[in-house]
Amino acid sequence: MRVAITSQGESLESRLDRRFGRAAFFVAVNTETGEFAVHDNTQNLNAAQGAGIQAGSNVVGLNVEALITGNVGPKAYAVLKAAGIRIYLAPDGTVAESLQRFKDGLLDECLSANVAGHWI
Amino acid sequence: MKIAVASGKGGTGKTTVAVNLSLFLVDADLKVTYADCDVEEPDGHLFLKPEITLKHRSAVLVPQVNPEACNLCGECGAFCRYSAIVVLKEEVMTFPELCHSCGGCAYVCSVQAITEVDRYIGSVDRGSAGKLNFISGCLDIGQAMGPPLIKAVLRNITDDGITIVDAPPGTSCPAMTAVGDCDYLLLVAEPTPFGRHDLELMLQAVGSLPMPRGVVLNRVSGPDTAIEKLCSRYGVPILSRIPEDRRVAEAYSKGLTAWKAVPGYKALFADLWSKIEPVAGRYTA
Numbered sequence: 001m002r003v004a005i006t007s008q009g010e011s012l013e014s015r016l017d018r019r020f021g022r023a024a025f026f027v028a029v030n031t032e033t034g035e036f037a038v039h040d041n042t043q044n045l046n047a048a049q050g051a052g053i054q055a056g057s058n059v060v061g062l063n064v065e066a067l068i069t070g071n072v073g074p075k076a077y078a079v080l081k082a083a084g085i086r087i088y089l090a091p092d093g094t095v096a097e098s099l100q101r102f103k104d105g106l107l108d109e110c111l112s113a114n115v116a117g118h119w120i
Numbered sequence: 121m122k123i124a125v126a127s128g129k130g131g132t133g134k135t136t137v138a139v140n141l142s143l144f145l146v147d148a149d150l151k152v153t154y155a156d157c158d159v160e161e162p163d164g165h166l167f168l169k170p171e172i173t174l175k176h177r178s179a180v181l182v183p184q185v186n187p188e189a190c191n192l193c194g195e196c197g198a199f200c201r202y203s204a205i206v207v208l209k210e211e212v213m214t215f216p217e218l219c220h221s222c223g224g225c226a227y228v229c230s231v232q233a234i235t236e237v238d239r240y241i242g243s244v245d246r247g248s249a250g251k252l253n254f255i256s257g258c259l260d261i262g263q264a265m266g267p268p269l270i271k272a273v274l275r276n277i278t279d280d281g282i283t284i285v286d287a288p289p290g291t292s293c294p295a296m297t298a299v300g301d302c303d304y305l306l307l308v309a310e311p312t313p314f315g316r317h318d319l320e321l322m323l324q325a326v327g328s329l330p331m332p333r334g335v336v337l338n339r340v341s342g343p344d345t346a347i348e349k350l351c352s353r354y355g356v357p358i359l360s361r362i363p364e365d366r367r368v369a370e371a372y373s374k375g376l377t378a379w380k381a382v383p384g385y386k387a388l389f390a391d392l393w394s395k396i397e398p399v400a401g402r403y404t405a
């Protein structure tokens with residue numbers, strides 16, 4: 001299965017980025033083979049609005065079945081849900097640790113936005 | 121002739137100045153419209169108590185996608201700078217509250233799958249308070265797109281006399297939209313360190329606008345050389361100093377205008393107008 005993880009850096013040892021829309025990178029991992037690819041999301045860091053939506057649509061483009069992140073706002077949630085991507089919330093840790101927690105079934109699935117959106 | 125009354129933040133007495141200036145001009149037998157563009161929190165009506173004769177709803181155009189016609193090509197989503205429309209694998213999602221109504225997505229859709237539909241954002245009220253014409257915009261609760269509604273208010277100014285535009289506080293899009301095509305810019309500030317800071321932000325924000333401008337200091341209780349220095353650095357005159365006066369606050373708490381409650385006000389606004397009028401008149405001409 002393919003999973004995307006929000007990351008502050010470009011390796012599996014980087015820390016999970018708890019923000020979704022303004023995460024620095026997405027690490028897309030194939031859980032069977034362990035192969036991963038890093039996708040830059042930094043153009044979203046300075047987005048005036050709609051960072052969550054854009055990030056959501058970027059993740060949709062990664063062809064993953066699940067996303068592991070810290071927080072998801074309502075608009076990003078709507079996009080990810082519409083694309084059928086399941087969202088799992090992880091505590092602080094590295095990308096590799098978060099992935100392991102996911103494999104061990106320790107992460108809760110997020111069934112609604114867990115943070116408020118920005119007004120605009 | 122349009123005179124904008126603006127301030128770097130709320131609570132400086134901007135509405136006080138706008139309302140009292142309007143009343144002074146009406147009293148001087150001029151044709152005057154008070155236009156409340158502070159659409160997030162219009163409060164001019166609380167003082168003017170106008171009789172509203174015309175109310176209309178104001179809308180902006182947002183995209184609506186016909187899924188039958190859409191081939192999910194992605195063009196609309198790639199065009200939109202505001203992430204208000206995104207193309208997913210099986211559907212196109214829209215976020216009307218983020219849409220700036222540029223029409224671009226409908227334009228780039230090669231199969232005409234997008235129609236632009238009305239989305240109501242607020243209302244514009246028209247009426248009068250005695251001889252004063254009154255227009256006010258009020259954004260619906262939860263709406264964030266002030267500028268289109270402000271433009272709707274400004275479009276409704278049909279009067280050829282003097283319009284006093286009560287602008288939203290601050291230096292962002294709504295404020296700039298309201299003051300943008302006025303003939304004179306009256307900035308209201310308090311002579312406190314915070315007030316001075318907000319005034320400086322405002323002077324910077326309007327720096328590239330062409331119209332003449334002046335400052336009114338409100339609630340003045342002593343000398344303030346720092347704010348004088350700031351104004352002279354920007355080459356903006358201080359036109360008037362409205363003294364701190366308990367009676368103004370008392371009048372407010374009763375919903376009265378300072379104009380009626382405090383005798384000195386008439387002379388104060390007469391003096392202020394005598395400084396604005398020739399400059400604004402020259403700019404218009």
Ligand code: SF4
Binds near residue numbers: 191195196228233
């Ligand atoms: S541009 Fe038109 S056809 Fe293409 S995805 Fe958008 S709505 Fe669909």
Ligand code: SF4
Binds near residue numbers: 205
């Ligand atoms: S009208 Fe403009 S701002 Fe609105 S969704 Fe279309 S492209 Fe985006």
